[in-house]
Amino acid sequence: MKKRILPPSATFLALLCVSVGIVAQSTSTSSGSSTPAAQPQTIHDDGKVVQTPPVEEKPDPLKRRMSDHDEANRRKAAKVEIRGEYKKWLDEDVRWIITDEEVRSFKSLSNDEERDQFIEQFWLRRNPNPDSPENEFKDEHYARIAYSNEHFAAGKPGWLTDRGHIYIAYGKPDSIDSHPSGGNYERPIEEGGGNTSTFPFEVWHYRYLAGVGDNVDIEFVDTCMCGDYHATIDRSEKDALKHTPGAGQTLYEQMGMAKQSDRFQGGMEQLGNGPMASMQQSKQFDRLDRFAKLFAPPPVKFADLDEFLSSSKILNGPPFVFDVRTDYVKLTNDTVLVPITLQISNGDVTYKSKDTVSTGTVNILGRVSTITGHIVQTFEDTVSFETPDDLLAKSKGGSHVYWKALPLSPGRYKVEIAVKDVNNPDHLGAWKRSLDVPKYDDDQLATSSLILATSMERVPSKDVGTGNFVIGNTKVVPRVPTTITTPVTFHRAQNLNFWMQVYNLGIGDNRRNNATIDYQVLDLATNKQVLQASETAAKMNPNADQVTLEKTMPLGSLTPGRYQVVIKVNDGVTNQVISQSAPFIVEQ
Secondary structure, three states: OOOOOOOOOHHHHHHHHHHHHHHHHHHHHHHHOOOOOOOOEEEOOOOOEEEOOOOOOOOOOOOOOOOHHHHHHHHHHHOOOOOHHHHHHHHHHOOOOOOHHHHHHHHOOOOHHHHHHHHHHHHHHOOOOOOOOOOHHHHHHHHHHHHHHHHOOOOOOHHHOHHHHHHHHHOOOOEEEEEOOOEEEEOOHHHOOOEEEEOOEEEEEEEEEOOOEEEEEEEEEOOOOOOOOEEEOOHHHHEOOOOOOOOOOOHHHHOOOOOHHHHHOOOOOOOOOOOOHHHHHHOHHHHHHHHHHHOOOOOOOOHHHHHHHHHOOOOOOOOOOOEEEEOOEEOOOOOEEEEEEEEEEHHHOOEEEEOOEEEEEEEEEEEEEEOOOOEEEEEEEEEEEEEEHHHHHHHOOOEEEEEEEEEEOOEEEEEEEEEEEOOOOOOEEEEEEEEEEOOOOOOOOEEOOOEEEEEEEEOOHHHOOOOOOEEOOEEEEEOOOOOOOOOEEEEOOOEEEEEEEEEOOOEOOOOOEOEEEEEEEEEOOOOEEEEEEEEEHHHHOOOOOOEEEEEEEEOOOOOOEEEEEEEEEEEOOOOEEEEEEEEEEEEO
């Protein structure tokens, strides 16, 4: 019977509902068990339901999971190609100083914003003075590129030549033995002796190169006579008569003790047999190693500590424990100075004695990163502690402090610090903590951290704002607690020094501030006030919206115990009140 399409009817709709219900039920069941789904059905005009072959369902290509290969291709396609100034920066500007790892990291970045952040961090990591707004390393680097382009160009930019490479990486040599026209040359005995003629060549001498060694000589030869000097490890390459039979003979060749053909029997150099040939052969591997180091990117300082922070490797020895304090001082609305103070116990450092003086050395590496992992600040320093041998045992009960001030924008960061005992390389330590840098709004009364200091003194005008522990015109050496919840400790024979700045004081119609500052010291055991003082901001600086509080108090009158200093600021112009407090312990 020929099938025909019927108009909707009650029977048709009922059967359709049943069919849909069966399919839905079967599908629901199959999601929780192995019951197969109902077969598709066709309704004929005689009312019979006939099963038809199932239609194979295919997964939606837009919803299925990508393979690892497809996912890698998708990520690759999503990257913005390195081009323009970023390609020039990578291929030209930093070609001779960037490490392979840094190149891989830069190429893996997805957009120009990340590249800008990488470049900023690249120069910051190499800045010898991160506190300075100027980057001496960066300025010197581009000055070297300019010099190389001006003096070493030879049918290609000077920075691309071997002399440009070495000059950019290591700077001006301590001396240059230059032979711009080549010509007559009396070989030194270590090169075989005798007289010959040479191509133009130069020998650059460096007294010391970090990561390479002492008394480094680099030879450049212009074999094409076109001004393109290339670095060579074979000192015979400058010999213009090397391939001329009977010409430019060495000392042994003149004496009949060697043949000119002996020079080409293999080896790193083609100097031939001579008085010092065996000695030269024994140094071949040293020369190869030095040559490889010369043309490698300059090493980044404290790479071992950087790896230690990144990998969280298991320590081989006891951990190097140290204490850290962080403070906040407003510089501008967008920049906050964050002094980081490390306290290292002398007894935790390994000392070596020389000439009756014991010296302990500690390498310190620190980095500050955003919550997304972008590194915004780094610092690296080596700190040495010296003490006479006869006082070493007594000095181990004391400690040393290290200070680094970092300018940061308001926001949340992660601080990571690693230290290494240089005289005991397995003695490592790490400290990690989050950092909330406050934002100082113009209309909000605010203060810096309240710093309890071991010492506090004014500095000469030439040192204002510079040097270790200097904030503004005062050198403030913070007292560092052993833990974030432990009060700092003073002895009764010492002074309690405290330092704090107050920001955004209101200025009245008379163009003067009108704030009262109250100082209190409380005995935490009895909660009673043991000291109280008050002063006005107008007496310190009547027209300023910012004042610095610096106070020193002898502790001899206090009995041993736990105390707290409280500073309260009441602004009479804006009617705002703010206070800061810090606990401390007084010992006998």
